Amino acid sequence: MFHNSSPLVVGGLFFIKKRKIMQIFPESVTKLWNEWELRVMVIFSLIFQILLILMGKSRKYSAAIWIRIILWIAYLSADWVATVSLGVLSNKSGDLKGHSAEADYVISAFWAPFLLLHLGGPDTITAYSLEDNELWLRHLLGFAVQVGVAFYVFLRAWISSTLNFLAIPIFIAGIIKFGERVWILRYTSSEHFIDSMLPNPDPGPNYARYMEEYSSKKAEGFKISSGTVIAARTEANNSDTTARDDTNTEAFILEKALYFFQIFMLLCVDLILSFHDVLNSQSFFQNISCDEAFKVIEVELGFMYDVFYTKAVVVYSFVYGFLTRFSLCCISLRCISFFSIISAFVAFLITEKQAYSTVDVIITYVLLVGAIVLELYAVFLLLCSDWTLIWLSKHENRVGKFLYRAISLIPLTKKRRWSNTMAQYGLIRFCLKDKPAKRSFIPRGLCIYKLLEKHLYKYSVNVPSELKKLIFELSLEKSKRASNFKAFKELCACRGVQVLKQENGLDQISKEKSKILEESVEVEFDQSILLWHIATDLCYHFDQGENSNSTNGTNRTASKLLSDYMLYLLVMCPFMLPNGIGLIRFRDTCAEAIEFFKERKSISNVKKACTTLLKVSTEIPPSEVKGDRSKSVLFDACRLAKCLQSLVTEEQWENDKKWELISHVWVEMLSYAASQCRWNLHGQQLRRGGELLTHVWLLLAHLGITEQFQISQGYARAKLIVQ
Structure with missing residues (x-):
């Protein structure tokens, strides 16, 4: 319930309850709270952003439940805290007399665009679950309201001071980041993502013109018949394994993973593959080893995770095939956002700050430095990603090869792409209450024991290479045994x-x-x-x-x-x-x-x-x-x-x-x-952390064992035969 609750609604309830709660405490406590409330919430907003960017991708390759709990709390709290902070700033503006703004309020209002930056979220997580992508309209409403509130705060604090002017570039960066997040949520929602995956409309040959020509020739007394011409396919077979460079197996796997990812993304929107795509995939996977097959699938699923849960659509647009037309715009907006923050930081360094509270100045420095560090860390993650390595591997020049080798040596690039674990559950062990030793500390008499009982008997083990080999060999055998496409579907x-x-x-x-x-x-x-x-x-x-x-x-x-x-x-x-x-x-x-x-x-x-x-x-x-x-x-x-x-x-x-x-x-x-x-x-x-079942699903699809493909006769058109 709370996962889908709007921060706007929760924020409104907060202000309603706040006045009643504060009446309980002495006036000194109320005064202290009013003085530090905004400061504390702004710092917490930054802390949540740090947690999200540091741990955002951890769940991609870790099945640990504590990571998901921390991320869930941070994901929900980040929007709520930023929204409430903007509300506090808006309320404070109502206490100002006339058009004059106090120095404390001016520097507090300078924090408003930083809150927009925080609402934009880090690159490593835009959606906690797939359902969040479907709520893009709610985020769009939040975008309009929060930008409006921040602009209102900005205008109320306007006294033509240097700090007012410094807020403008941060404001631009905040709108870019926040708008970017809303656009990505919209793009990855099921309705719009299906639209992006559909091919261009194909009206086919002009039937009316064909029949006019047919009738004309027939009226002239010619004997007419209709024949079919099969046009040859001109596209290259990109899955040809002969193009492999054995000196760089990792680059080979990354390139093939991207190629198949762009094709098999159709499965993610319940669309069907062409039989040519299935044949290309089969010819590739039937001629590689088990280890290579599962590595390609790991990378593919990693790309799918990035698209649906992170800002990959924008951040990696220079690699992402069908988004290359956006790449220049995306990179430009990123540069504008980054240099806006840098320029504001440099200007704030040389600005007179004697009129402002020392605490507020320190908090402002923390926000500026935090924003810069988060941007730099995002760039570092970009450089260490599989997307960047693919882009560099396509450049045969010395600089590209040097950068590829240099980035490959960074430890972060060698991290796991999924948890490589499979959960285990035993019925007899459950009936005997024989749970793993590390979970035996919860007494059976507690109420929480009954709630968690099922979970106490689950544990995970690494997926052994022998098991992967068994699955691959049997799946490969089934794929080779099928004589036609109908047989492939029957295997499912x-x-x-x-x-x-x-x-x-x-x-x-x-x-x-x-x-x-x-x-x-x-x-x-x-x-x-x-x-x-x-x-x-x-x-x-x-x-x-x-x-x-x-x-x-x-x-x-x-x-x-x-x-x-x-x-x-x-x-x-x-x-x-x-x-x-x-x-x-x-x-x-x-x-x-x-x-x-x-x-x-x-x-x-x-x-x-x-x-x-x-x-x-x-x-x-x-x-x-x-x-x-x-x-x-x-x-x-x-x-x-x-x-x-x-x-x-x-x-x-x-x-x-x-x-x-x-x-x-x-x-x-x-x-x-x-x-x-x-x-x-x-x-x-x-x-x-990924499921073994999901890896098997994609492996089977690559081997043709899927119901999501069509059988067609290729590119064919009718031709009049005049005798």
């Missing part, structure tokens, strides 16, 4: 069935086992996740004590990681999965598991719990005994686990073959979830 609907059909040896097992396996991936998707999660847990802990070779260990570890990750999505991010009753099934399954464990008090850890569950006889299907009132799948999962174990004990499978099957099913389920999740939900996760 696969969530385990294909793996079972293609697995050698499953056609030789009993019909009962085959039925259990097939039904486990044909039921509702959330039910499949729970079934395979519990079954994977049971098999994992059963095999934990066995000596397994490296291949077995890799597939087993990958299965466990994906199993816990998919359950995390089901419990903590159900909106990213297809619609269903996943949370109801999870709660019912947990209730049955807790009841089962309570009856067997000797169960003290996850491994013992898994061993005990596997001992339960499941000869009769649970649904025949329990009915369907409860949505629990606990013992259905036990049946599935026993079926998987029997592949080794009864069907003479190697243990690593069993885990290979399980890991492949999980990868296909992950791919299905990624394909079915809408872009806006993927986009929301970019501000939380």
Whole structure:
């Protein structure tokens, strides 16, 4: 609620309540507050800007919740404090007698344009969430009102003093920065961003003229027929890997990422790709390594984050392909803003300041220096960005190469582009209340424990390179296996069935086992996740004590990681999965598991719990005994686990073959979830350190496994054939 509240409304409520609250305190306290109120709020406004610019991009590559909390508080407070400060200045102007302005008010009024600068926000964050971009009209109203209030304060303080004239360049810089933010929010709102991504209207060949010519020739007695001519495509294939410069792999990855980013941005507005774009992308991704593929995707998603959450549209307009026509204007406005602040600072240094309070003079210096430092830091971030490195890599001259190498050596350019983590959640661990040690400090008796209970059992691990390789190889195999574009779209609907059909040896097992396996991936998707999660847990802990070779260990570890990750999505991010009753099934399954464990008090850890569950006889299907009132799948999962174990004990499978099957099913389920999740939900996760699911979504799209492309016959037109 407060996230979408307008600072104008909150500021108005502040002034209404303020008068009532101040009546409680003694007159001395009220006088002290009136004297320091504006000073404190202006300093806090600057502090919030520092926090936003320093931490604005941290959430791009960090999943730490404390970063999001600090940014959320700073983002909301920054606008509110600046708005209220302008209101305080406006109220003070009402206390002036006639047209005379006191010296204290004149220097206080000089702070008004700085507040406009703060309302413009830093380059590293314009929107906290995607919804903020949709509220651009509210920010436009705020822009009009706040500029009006600042101008009113400026006029009321006008006495033709030097300080009045120094406020003009800061005023210009503030309007530029504030207006820039509103324009970016408007541009990245869904309605306007779709418009920017649409191609120029194409009326096609002139049908009326064609038919006139056809009728004319026919009337003259000619025998007319119509033929079709396919025009050759003239555009270059920019994804050709033969152009790669192996001496600079990083530059190669950045350039390809920008190229594909400009094409695949269509997916972000639910538009469709041409089949030529998909073919180009496939030819590129099918001929590079797993590491390079995921690096390209990391950079691409980083560009998407920059566009929707920062001022990249303006700041990087010299690189951003379809905005190059704005680049000169954007750079000019930036220069005007920066040099306006510098000129005001230099002039203030040599201005007589004896008439003003020492405290106010110090605060003014802090605001001026703060504004300059923030601008310089923004320039530093610009130089260290991937956008600048791409721009420099395109210049083959010595200066460009030297600057590229110099910037590449700066530590800031080597930072992570996403968190590279995947959250983990275990149903059995949750039922046993076996949470990570670092979170065991919260007593269960507190009310906050119940509110945070779900979150206490979540933890994160780094995404291992072996898991990325498994996902890439299986996705690549599916991409190469598809014979036509219809087959690519059909792959988006696969969530385990294909793996079972293609697995050698499953056609030789009993019909009962085959039925259990097939039904486990044909039921509702959330039910499949729970079934395979519990079954994977049971098999994992059963095999934990066995000596397994490296291949077995890799597939087993990958299965466990994906199993816990998919359950995390089901419990903590159900909106990213297809619609269903996943949370109801999870709660019912947990209730049955807790009841089962309570009856067997000797169960003290996850491994013992898994061993005990596997001992339960499941000869009769649970649904025949329990009915369907409860949505629990606990013992259905036990049946599935026993079926998987029997592949080794009864069907003479190697243990690593069993885990290979399980890991492949999980990868296909992950791919299905990624394909079915809408872009806006993927986009929301970019501000939380990024999700593995989002990287898989874009990888699949690059390999052609997406429903968002059209099949066309290319550039064709009709031609009259006169005989």
